[in-house]
Amino acid sequence: NAGVTQTPKFRVLKTGxxxxxxxxxxxxxxxxxWYRQDPGMGLRLIHYSVGEGTTAKGEVPDGYNxxxxxxxxxxxxxxxxxxxQTSVYFCASSMRDYYEQYFGPGTxxxxx
Amino acid sequence: AxxxxxxxxxxxxxxxxxxxxxxxxxxxxxxxxxxxxKQPPSRQMxxxxxxxxxxxxNATENRFSVNFQKAAKSxxxxxxxxxxxxxxxxxxxxxxxxxxxxxxxxxxxFGQGTRLTIxx
Numbered sequence: 001n002a003g004v005t006q007t008p009k010f011r012v013l014k015t016g017x018x019x020x021x022x023x024x025x026x027x028x029x030x031x032x033x034w035y036r037q038d039p040g041m042g043l044r045l046i047h048y049s050v051g052e053g054t055t056a057k058g059e060v061p062d063g064y065n066x067x068x069x070x071x072x073x074x075x076x077x078x079x080x081x082x083x084x085q086t087s088v089y090f091c092a093s094s095m096r097d098y099y100e101q102y103f104g105p106g107t108x109x110x111x112x
Numbered sequence: 113a114x115x116x117x118x119x120x121x122x123x124x125x126x127x128x129x130x131x132x133x134x135x136x137x138x139x140x141x142x143x144x145x146x147x148x149x150k151q152p153p154s155r156q157m158x159x160x161x162x163x164x165x166x167x168x169x170n171a172t173e174n175r176f177s178v179n180f181q182k183a184a185k186s187x188x189x190x191x192x193x194x195x196x197x198x199x200x201x202x203x204x205x206x207x208x209x210x211x212x213x214x215x216x217x218x219x220x221x222f223g224q225g226t227r228l229t230i231x232x
Contacts, residue, residue, distance in 0.1 A: 040225075042223055045219055048219070050217050098209060105154070
C-alpha cells in the first residue's frame with residue numbers, strides 16, 4: 001500500500017517551459033487536492049477534484065491546469081512556468097472533504 | 113473567509129518537557145473541524161489530531177492533546193513528554209462543515225506554521 005505518490009520529487013524549469021506533475025493514490029479515495037507550500041505561508045489550495053472527470057479551482061489557481069481522467073490519478077500542469085511558481089507542491093487525497101487528507105511526499109519545483 | 117493564525121513562528125524546548133503551540137481562527141461558522149498537522153524534515157504531512165467543533169471534550173492522541181476554546185476561537189496543541197522525533201513544523205488547519213456541495217468540497221485552510229525544535 002503506497003498511499004499517495006508524486007512524480008517527480010525535484011524539478012528545475014526555465015521560465016516559459018511547461019511540465020506536468022503526477023499524483024497517484026491507491027486508497028480508492030474520491031477527493032484529490034493540489035497544494036503549494038511557500039515559506040511563511042502554510043499550504044494553499046491550487047485545484048481539487050471530487051471525483052473522476054471533475055475538477056474545481058482552489059485559492060490560487062492562476063497559471064495551473066489539472067485533469068482527473070482516472071480516479072487514482074490527479075495531474076497538475078504548468079503551461080508556461082514563471083519564477084513565482086517556485087514552490088513545493090503537495091498532492092493529497094481523502095474519502096470525503098471532512099475526512100483526513102493523506103499527503104504525498106511533495107515535489108520541489110524551481111523556476112529560473 | 114476563514115483565516116487561521118499561528119502567532120509563534122518558532123519554539124524550542126528540551127526533551128521531555130511539555131510544550132504548547134497556539135492557534136487562533138476567525139470564522140462566523142458554528143460547525144467546523146480543526147486539525148493539527150505535523151511536517152518533519154522529511155516534508156511528509158502527517159495528521160496529529162482532529163477536533164469537531166460540536167464536541168466539548170478536547171481531543172487527545174497519546175502525548176498530544178488540544179485545548180479547544182470555541183468562544184475564544186482558540187485551538188492550542190499540547191505535546192507532553194516531548195521527544196526528539198517531535199521536531200517538525202506544525203500546522204493548524206480549519207475546515208467548515210456544511211451540506212454537500214455540488215461538484216465542490218469544503219476546503220482546508222492552513223495557518224502559517226510553527227517550527228518546533230526539541231533539544232536533547
